[in-house]
Amino acid sequence: xxxxxxxxxxxxxxxxxxxxxxxxxxxxxxxxxxxxxxxxxxxxxxxxxxxxxxxxxxxxxxxxxxxxxxxxxxxxxxxxxxxxxxxxxxxxxxxxxxxxxxxxxxxxxxxxxxxxxxxxxxxxxxxxxxxxxxxx
Ligand code: ATP
Numbered sequence: 382x383x384x385x386x387x388x389x390x391x392x393x394x395x396x397x398x399x400x401x402x403x404x405x406x407x408x409x410x411x412x413x414x415x416x417x418x419x420x421x422x423x424x425x426x427x428x429x430x431x432x433x434x435x436x437x438x439x440x441x442x443x444x445x446x447x448x449x450x451x452x453x454x455x456x457x458x459x460x461x462x463x464x465x466x467x468x469x470x471x472x473x474x475x476x477x478x479x480x481x482x483x484x485x486x487x488x489x490x491x492x493x494x495x496x497x498x499x500x501x502x503x504x505x506x507x508x509x510x511x512x513x514x515x516x517x
Contacts, residue, residue, distance in 0.1 A: 384418030387456040388434055390443060392464040397443060398434075405434040405457055407450065416452055423452045427461060429500075429507040442467050444511040446504045463504065465511075472512040479505035 388405060390398040406415045408428040427448040434441055448461030482502035490498060 386418040386420075386454070388436075388459070389456070390432070390434075390445075390459040390461070390464060392445075392461050395464065397464045398441075400436055402434050402436045402457075403438070405432065405459075407432045407445075407459070409450075416450075416457060419454050420452050420457075421454070425450045425452065427459065429503045431467075431507070431511060432459065442511075444470065444507055446507070447500060465508070467511040467514065470508045470512040472509065475505045475508035475512060479509060 385401045385403050388398065388400060388402040389396075404415060404417055406413060408414075408430040409425045410428055414425065427445060427450055429446045430444070432443045432445055434443075444465050444467055445459070445461040446463045448459065450460070451458040478501060482498050482505060485494070485498045486502065
């Protein structure tokens with residue numbers, strides 16, 4: 382049986398989750414990664430998309446934007462700009478955000494504006510994908 386670890390998931394505007402877990406799966410810039418209890422210490426970049434975490438044998442999901450993770454043998458901390466439960470995602474809002482970002486990307490932008498708009502587009506696309514899974 383795998384060792385459990387304390388998991389905290391924090392966003393800029395909310396404390397999303399705190400509790401004991403057995404496993405977490407997330408997307409990093411190196412692809413999908415899984416962490417179990419007792420993992421060696423590391424700091425990883427978090428990519429936008431779905432996080433899955435198993436607590437008392439039950440898998441839960443969260444949709445996150447970019448951020449980072451602190452992994453230690455007995456705890457994992459996830460820091461993201463935003464986090465939502467898939468069932469709380471407002472699909473129309475995400476679609477509108479995607480259209481706004483796509484429209485902006487067709488215009489001339491500074492490097493900073495371009496990076497911000499790309500990030501907004503990725504957030505919107507991650508939310509649309511998650512909302513689609515919920516409603517299917
Ligand atoms: P928008 O332009 O629609 O505000 P955004 O990507 O700029 O989208 P964020 O700054 O990432 O929004 O998030 C602001 C807050 O709104 C956060 O609490 C986030 O969880 C929430 N949020 C953003 N978009 C959605 C959505 N489509 N459904 C539910 N909550 C959302």
